Amino acid sequence: MLQQTQVATVIPYYHRFLDRFPDPRTLANATEDEVFKLWAGLGYYRRARQLHAAAKQIVALHSGQFPRNLDAVLALPGVGRYTAQAILSFAHDDKLGIVEANTQRLYARLLYLTDPLPWSTSQKQLWDFAERIVPRKGCGEFNQAMMEIGSQLCTPRNPNCAECPLLPLCPTGERQHTDRVPAPKDKKIITPLTEAAILVRNSSAQWLVRRCKSGERWAGLWDFPRIDVSDCDGELGRNDKIQRAMRDEFGVKGERPTPSSPPSAARRRGS
DNA sequence: AACACGGGGAC
DNA sequence: GTCCCAGTGTT
16 A cells, blocks of 8 residues: 555555455455455555455465565565565564665665666665665664655655754765755656546436446546547537547437537536 | 556645 | 655556
């Protein structure tokens, strides 16, 4: 859950999830639908599917006991080097380093690493550093302490170098170069997109939904019929494309607006 | 190496 | 608005 998601956001989901799925076997026996239900709203839904698959793998290959060995943990779906080494260092104090958002930024500054962080050469330097600095004992606590310094003091903007115990060891902080190390990421280009969602309800208050196709956003998830109308010019063009999509893509015969039928709010808006 | 994946927090 | 978040898997 914590992959690319802030701790404070995760906490309520985490409690509800563990309440329902307290161990790998319970999770493995659940349906995907129920797993998704407790994940809904968190985003990155692939993680839910992978966690479910990981639970099944733990039952199938490890008798329902979470594996103790690095290669076995790394082989779980959705578990990469960071997650595997975090788990084993926290849970068993294995002597393993970690690089994630917080320690990546902190270690880049301690190394005065000016290369872009996505470069494989940068990643290697960060992981080598992470593995080199961990103590033989108390490694898990050390890793979490580094993450805490990264998140509470060594922040992306305006880090609190004055209160940082590592300032004497930090060339970036000493030179006040925290605004250029690590190197700022390339600006993300946003492509404008306008979509229409079509809400169809029958007399039993059931709503029409569909499963998103692969290659499409939210592939495999359920959604209202939804189409890209970015290329449409004005309400008439949009409604026309929506009508066609309803018929051709979704096989639904839309009720044609007639002058006699009272115009709904949705129709007026062209939604 | 670059990209997709999601929703929200912080400023 | 903009940047970023306890990354991973795929292309």
